[in-house]
Each structure stands twice: as structure tokens, then as C-alpha cells.
Amino acid sequence: MRKLDPVKHENKRQEILTAAMRCFLRSGLKGASTAQICSEAKISPGHLYHYFESKEAIIGALSEAYLQTAAERFRAAVGGDRSVINAILSEMDIQAKGSQPAKLALLFEVFAESARNPEIAKILRTYDLSRRGVMAEVLRHGQRRGEIDPKLDPEAGATAVIGLVDAAKAMTLRASRSDVKKVQDTFKSILTGLLRSPTQKATKSTPPFRSRP
Amino acid sequence: MRKLDPVKHENKRQEILTAAMRCFLRSGLKGASTAQICSEAKISPGHLYHYFESKEAIIGALSEAYLQTAAERFRAAVGGDRSVINAILSEMDIQAKGSQPAKLALLFEVFAESARNPEIAKILRTYDLSRRGVMAEVLRHGQRRGEIDPKLDPEAGATAVIGLVDAAKAMTLRASRSDVKKVQDTFKSILTGLLRSPTQKATKSTPPFRSRP
């Protein structure tokens, strides 16, 4: 007789979150209204507040879910038996290619929000730390397997790699469609150059964007 | 008969813009209200519309002014007789250090806005093209002076450099204060490695974030 079906409750919560995501993608963080979200989720405006304390709470939950998913995906990607560098490069590909402008815009808005909303700031910080931790771990793993330059400091390297991945992603918003590919190749080359162990560096592939001799 | 004011008008316009900037920094793009802006600029609510057609127009003007200033500063920085690479590195420094979180957050919001507001999108695109053009020109100049690897394709190189500068800047928002310096050094090293001409590469400085031997 107590709370009816915690499973159903959680399911509805998820439905609302995905509905909210659609709204946010369409209209932006402030642009999407709770009314919009409710109608997208097919619930009444009052009922929203059974599941979330406020609009902010929805944004928080959504951010957290998104970032967790991203982290898990990355962990899975580098978990396989594949070369570590290739895993990182393919991660960059996925990030850059899967980035519809609307999604990126939303991400930017969340970043901006984090500068004014401590709740969001905390979520982002947590995610960033975990992301860097995972990346450092991955780099260490690669060093043990001889794929990554053993002289590289894993912590600082992780920061650099993540920065590059993010830069590649951000580029897609502003660069013309025709430039995107070139830009991505550029960053992949930089990454490879940064990470590759010296023995591999001997057999250098043609470096990026050199003029043809 | 006298048209007294083209200069006074422009001054007031600028005052309003800086007042608006303060508001936007404090409360965000959508968070700042026209009422706030007017009271900050010490004008009546209606009077704002003598100077700007809409709140959007203010954002547009502000974006344009900011981007123009940035472009001019950069052009000045590389215009001197200094080594081109140093100029670029110092540009990165300025971008990263001058970036208060509030300012960065605002920039993010503007990027996000550009995904939904064609007016803003156009301004950003124009700026981005000019920025890349200037950077490519700078790289060519460096190649003529033997400072930059002559095999580097200036256009693609410019894109890469700008991406790195932006990444360094963006990093400052999320990395803990203590990490920021390390991150910047990382990116500076990458940049240097990317651009330096082979003769200079012979006398290699300590590579970035290598574990100490």
C-alpha cells in the first residue's frame, strides 16, 4: 500500500528526462519551458513536481546522466584489446561526428550555467575529474603495453588529450562542413605525435598538413 | 538645424553596451533583463530602444565589438618584430589568463545562441574566418622569416593553432586552479613542436610533461 511501484516511478522519471532532453535540444536551456516539457512527456504541469523539485533539478539530472553515459562509453571503448591510441582516436571521431550543433549548443549552455549554478558546477567538476582519471589510467595502461611514450606524465597527458578531444568537438560548430574533416585529421596527428612511443615514432607516417614536396 | 550629437550618441551607446556587458557577465545572456541593463546604464526602460532595436541587437553589438577587439589585439601582437611563435604563445597566454570564468561562460552562451540565432551565427562565422585568415597570414610571415616550418600548410596550420588556443582557454573553466598552468604549458609545447622549423628543432628544449629522468 505504500509508495506504488518504485520501478514505475523510476521509468516515468526517465521518460520525463528524455522528453526534457528533446525540448532542451530544440529550444535551449532557458528557451524550453516546463510546460513544453510536460506536454512532450505527456504529463500535467503539476505532476512534473512529483518527479523533480524544479526545472534546475531536471537540468542537473540530465547533465549527470549524459556525462555518466559518456564516461561509460569511453571506458568501454578503451577497455577492449585494441591499441590504446586507436581507441583514443576513435573516441575523438565519435565525439566529433556525433556532435549535432544542437547538442553542442546545449553542452555550451550547460557549461555557461555551471559558472552561475553551483549545483551544475559540482556535477561538471566531478565528471571532469573522473574523465581525467580514466584517461590517465588508460595512458598508464598504454605505457605498460609499450604503445605510449613511457616518458609521458599520465596526469598532464590526460589533460592534454581531453583538451584536444574537446577542441576537435567544438570546432565542428564553427568550421564549415568542408573544413571539419581536415581539422579532425590535424588533431589526430597531433595526438598521435604526442602519445606514440619512440620506437613507433621511427616509422613515421607522413606528418599532417605538410605541403607536398 | 544643428545636428549636435553623432559623437554624444555614440558615447551613450557605448556606455549602454558596457553596462549591458556587466549585466550579462553577472547574470548571463537570458538571465540579464533589459530592465537590469537600463538601471545599470542609468536610463529609463524605454530609452534603451533609442539606441538598440532589441535585446538581441545589444548582444549582437557586444559580440561584434568583443570579437573585433580580440582580432585587433592579435593583429597588433604579431605585428611587432618579435618572433612569430612567441607572439602566438603570448596570445595563448593572454587568452587563457584573461579569461575570468564569467567571461568564458558568457562566450559559451553566445556560441550556444549562435546555434539558434542566425544573426549571431553570422557574426561568429565572419569573425572566425577573419581570425583564421590572419593566423594563416602570420604563419606565412613566419615561414618567410625562417621561424616556422616551411612544410607546414598555412591554412590547415591556422585552424590547428586556433583550435589549440581555444582549447587552452576553455580548459581554464573546468580545471582546478592549480592545474591551469600545467595545461597551458602543455599546449604551448604542442604548439611549439608543431610550428618550429627543423633547424630550430635540432636544439630541442625539454619536451613537455615528460617524467623527469
Add this chain to the structure above:
Amino acid sequence: MRKLDPVKHENKRQEILTAAMRCFLRSGLKGASTAQICSEAKISPGHLYHYFESKEAIIGALSEAYLQTAAERFRAAVGGDRSVINAILSEMDIQAKGSQPAKLALLFEVFAESARNPEIAKILRTYDLSRRGVMAEVLRHGQRRGEIDPKLDPEAGATAVIGLVDAAKAMTLRASRSDVKKVQDTFKSILTGLLRSPTQKATKSTPPFRSRP
């Protein structure tokens, strides 16, 4: 689960409409503010928009309701067993006598609005067509009963009759109170003369506004 309210909702809607009508009569179409309407209807300023999309929508609904009522009343009036001509004449009476200046002024404003607002224009056009259709039908009915001149073209006759009714109504706004009765008699005579079948025309009543012999 319960959908309690389709009827309550409609009631509130009607309350708001009558409140709005009072405001419009008092202050005119543009003169009445949504705030005024809300306070007259004893609802909060925002709540209005649960029931109507916009102020325009209120005007539209009000116009439509008014015109529908008028049409139904007229249909009822001529539906009885009374002489058709008498029914039309009494319709003219009702129109002219029931016309408070404020109501007429409002009607004029709606007409004016229709020249600039396609939504209103459509409503008026629909009403006008239906009105003319009904009147033509009535005339045909009268012709079958031998009350109306069989040579009269029902469509064109309807147009003329409606024009006369409207003219009688409009007159009340400008003519001095003492003139109104005279004007109405005038138009009634014209109408009678226009419609009466030849057999009835033989027994002519005193013609309108002839100087006494």
C-alpha cells in the same frame, strides 16, 4: 484519472468573454487592456492565457459569438408563422433599438479591424454570407406564401434588405435622438415598398414621409 472539467472550463471561458465584452464596450477594442479584462473577470493576468491564446483570440471569439447569436435570433424570428415582411421589419426594429452607442461603436471597430486582421475578416465574411443566405431563403419562403413580390430576385433582394437594416442601425449613432424614430419609419417604408407583392401593393398604406396634404 478524472477529467473533471470540460463544462467548468467552458463556463469560465464564457465568464471571461462577458467580462471582456464589458471592457471593450467601456474602453474600445484597443483601449481595453488584458489587465483590465483580467481584473474584470477576477483572474490573474497570466491566467487569461489558459483560456485564450491572445487578446486577438478573445476578440475573435467574441465576434463570432455575437454574430452567431444575431444569426440565430433572426432565424428564429422569421421561423414562426408570422408574415415574412413583418418579421423583417421587426428585425430592423430590434437591430436599431437594441443598439446602444457603445455597442455600435464596438461593431465599427471590429469592422475596421477586419480590414487589417485576416482572422477577423474571415469571421465577418462567413457571417455575412450566412446572413445573406438566410435572408434570401426567407424571401423565397415569402414568395411561396404570396407575401413577397415574386419578381424579386431573392439574392439581390437579400443584399438590399440587409443593407437597409444596417443603414437603419448605423443611423442611430449619429442622428439626434428625436430623429431616430423618423429614420426608422422611413426605412421600413422603403423596405415594405420593395418587398410587397403587387396584390398587396394595391391597398397601399400612406407612403412614407410625404408632406401632409
Add this chain to the structure above:
Amino acid sequence: MRKLDPVKHENKRQEILTAAMRCFLRSGLKGASTAQICSEAKISPGHLYHYFESKEAIIGALSEAYLQTAAERFRAAVGGDRSVINAILSEMDIQAKGSQPAKLALLFEVFAESARNPEIAKILRTYDLSRRGVMAEVLRHGQRRGEIDPKLDPEAGATAVIGLVDAAKAMTLRASRSDVKKVQDTFKSILTGLLRSPTQKATKSTPPFRSRP
């Protein structure tokens, strides 16, 4: 040295009035702003108040001018040597054909305004009285010349004629373009029948909108 050039002042006043008329026709009475009018008249917003006390005063002046012009035109039209009935019919033609929807809408708005603005009400009343006076005079003139039924009461007849003329004019706003001609013929026939002297009535033209035998 006193007031500079009263003639120039009057000229500018007229220019402003015609500019205001353009604005009112375009946007309506409340829809047109003083700013719009000033820019159309090419004067500064403040300067408007050298010529008119308020926006209302402009509307008043415009109404008065318009009505005066109309009255004069009509007096001129019936002043010639032409048959009185023809003069009235042609007046009806002119009124109906020259009525662009925008002009009619404006007229309606002025009527509506008169119900709430005593200033305007007074102007309209004055005009209406003069109009009726002129028309009655015309009818008497026609009676002296044997063109108009001598039994017709000139005052009441004038009211009826004006009502018909106005009705014909108003019709043009709502009737479909194809109907307008028919409607006008209808009213002209009614008018003719109403006014024509018995001797002329003997030679009856085919009455209006009779079905063909």
C-alpha cells in the same frame, strides 16, 4: 520679427496632416504612432507639438478637414445645372467607388472613436447636420424644378438618402467584389423610386433585380 511666417506654418501643418493621413490609412487610428507620423512628415518627434497639441488633435483636424472636403465636393456636385437625381446618384457612385477598404476602415474607427471622445463626436455631429441640411436644400431645389416628388418631406428624405448613400458605401467593405456593382444598382433604383416625381414615374424603367419574365 514676431511669429515667423504664418503662411509657412500653415503649410507645414497641412503637410503633417497629409502625412498623418497616410499613416492612419496604413496602420489605423491607434496603430499609427506619433513617431511614425513624424518620420513620414520628416519632422522631429518634439516638433510635432508645435503644430498640434496632441495626437487626438491631429485626428480631430483630419476628421474635420475630410468631412469639410466631402461636404464641399457634394455641394459642388449638385450645384451645377444637372438633374438633381442624377447628381445624387453620381454622388453615391463616387462615394462607393472611391472607397478603398483602408479609408472605410479608418472612417469606421473615427465613428467608433466618436462614441468615446466628445471632441470627435462634436465634429461628426456638426458635419452630419450640415450634410443633412445641404441634402434637404438640394431636394427642395429639385422639387422646384419638378424633378423630385413634391410630396416628399425634404428633411426626412434627406435623412433617408444619406442613409442609403452610406449603406452603399459600407457594403463595399464586406460584399465580394463581384457583388458590389449589383448592390449599387439596387440602391440606385431604390433612390430613384423614392425621389422621382409622379410624372416621371409613369415612364418606369425596368425595376431593379426582378427576375427576367
Add this chain to the structure above:
DNA sequence: GATGAATGAGACTTCATTCAT
């Protein structure tokens, strides 16, 4: 659980008018 009516502050913007220059 679920509805949707209700709130009221506040958003952006317009406008007739005044006033210093």
C-alpha cells in the same frame, strides 16, 4: 497518483509626451 486551474512576478517592448539645447 494525477490533473489542470490558478498565481503573480517579471519579460520585452511601445508610445505619447516633455524638455534641454
Add this chain to the structure above:
DNA sequence: CATGAATGAAGTCTCATTCAT
């Protein structure tokens, strides 16, 4: 005479949230 900066009230509408049912 003429300008246009300035006012401030008011306009329509939106929105996150609450509450009775």
C-alpha cells in the same frame, strides 16, 4: 524654429511553481 534625448507608464504575454480536487 527645431532637434532628438529622455521619460515612465502601460501594453501583451510567459513562466516556474503551487494547490484544490
